[in-house]
Amino acid sequence: ExxxxxxxxxxxxxxGERATLSCRASQxxxxxxAWYQQKPGQAPRLLIxxxxxxxxxxxxxxxxxxxxxxxxxTISSLQSEDFAVYYCQQYNKWWTFGQGTKVEIK
Amino acid sequence: EVQLVxxxxxxxxxxxxxxxxxxxxxxxxxxxxxxxxxxxPGKGLEWVSAISGSGGSTYYADSVRGxxxxxxxxxxxxxxxxxxxxxxxxxxxxxxxxxxxGTFDYWGQGTLVTVSS
Numbered sequence: 001e002x003x004x005x006x007x008x009x010x011x012x013x014x015x016g017e018r019a020t021l022s023c024r025a026s027q028x029x030x031x032x033x034a035w036y037q038q039k040p041g042q043a044p045r046l047l048i049x050x051x052x053x054x055x056x057x058x059x060x061x062x063x064x065x066x067x068x069x070x071x072x073x074t075i076s077s078l079q080s081e082d083f084a085v086y087y088c089q090q091y092n093k094w095w096t097f098g099q100g101t102k103v104e105i106k
Numbered sequence: 107e108v109q110l111v112x113x114x115x116x117x118x119x120x121x122x123x124x125x126x127x128x129x130x131x132x133x134x135x136x137x138x139x140x141x142x143x144x145x146x147p148g149k150g151l152e153w154v155s156a157i158s159g160s161g162g163s164t165y166y167a168d169s170v171r172g173x174x175x176x177x178x179x180x181x182x183x184x185x186x187x188x189x190x191x192x193x194x195x196x197x198x199x200x201x202x203x204x205x206x207x208g209t210f211d212y213w214g215q216g217t218l219v220t221v222s223s
Contacts, residue, residue, distance in 0.1 A: 001168075034209040036151075043201055043213035044143075044151065055211065087151055091208040094165070095141070095153040 002026055002090050006098035012106040019075040021101045023088035028068045032092035035064055035073045038100075039084045047086075048073065078103070108132040108212045110202045115217030122192050126217055128185040128202030136160070136180040139205035142187050144198035145216075152198075155187060156205065170196075192221045 003026040013019045023033070031051040036044040046055045048064035051071060061076040075082055083105055088098040114126040126142070141156035155176040156165045164176050175188040185202055199218050203210035 032208060036210075038151075043215055044210075045213070046209055046211050049207070049209040049211075089151070089209070094167075095143075095156075095210075097151040097153070099150045 002029060002093055002096050004088055004090055004096050004098035006086075006088055006101050008101060009099070010102045010104060012104050013078050014106045015080060016077050017106075019078055019082075019103055021073040021075075021086055021088075021103070023066075023071040023073070023098050025069045025071075025090055029090040029092035031067050032090055033064070033066065033071050034089045034091060035062075036087045036089065037082075037084045038087065044087065075103075108204065110204065110212060110214035112200065112202050112214045112217035115200065115219045117220045117222065118192055119223050120193060120221055122221070123188070123190045124192070124219060126187040126189065126200055126202075126219070128187075128214055130183045130185065130202075130204070133204070135178075135183040140178065140185045141203050141205055141210060142176065142185075143201045143203055143210065143213075144196075144219075145201070146195075146198040149198075154200070157185070189219065192219070194221050197221045 005024045007022045033051045035048040038044045047058050052064045063074045065072050085100045085102045087100050109131045111129045142154040157176045161178045173191045177186045199216040201216045202214040204212040
């Protein structure tokens with residue numbers, strides 16, 4: 001099983017600031033990496049797939065990068081609606097998720 | 107508009123069974139692989155099972171293999187998950203999701219399964 005590890009577990013950021021979330025895979029997943037956003041009481045929402053391609057309707061302030069085993073999700077200027085939990089997921093071999101990073105208001 | 111609506115969750119005793127359903131609309135159902143993902147209370151996401159568009163291929167996480175059965179009825183645009191021999195560790199919200207090119211691009215709102223005596 002490919003293990004996905006996210007860091008940090010919690011990120012405290014002020015509105016308007018930049019947020020950088022990390023995700024590491026236990027083995028190479030090429031670019032088969034997705035990022036999801038989940039707000040309390042809601043289903044996850046696909047943000048990024050193919051490591052760097054924004055899903056339909058996702059604002060340009062969200063960007064993804066990386067390949068192989070190291071990946072990053074960057075939110076360039078946090079808006080109030082961006083405070084949520086973010087999960088990375090590999091889909092190179094089956095599907096496994098990271099444990100999530102909670103982005104909270106500082 | 108793509109819509110996925112789950113049903114069938116509830117409270118069940120350990121060792122019991124449930125059948126979860128997902129009604130799909132807004133897309134050509136048989137063109138897409140589908141999957142189930144669960145989330146235990148306060149925890150992260152765990153992939154459970156997946157099925158090809160034709161229904162001819164099915165896949166399971168090790169934690170549920172032999173106890174859960176995924177199926178689909180393309181004539182009714184419905185995805186199902188038969189969950190048997192339930193354990194407390196299976197308590198979770200179960201999400202139906204569409205597999206769009208490998209990722210889960212649309213999700214339902216989930217149905218809660220609680221396993222408790």
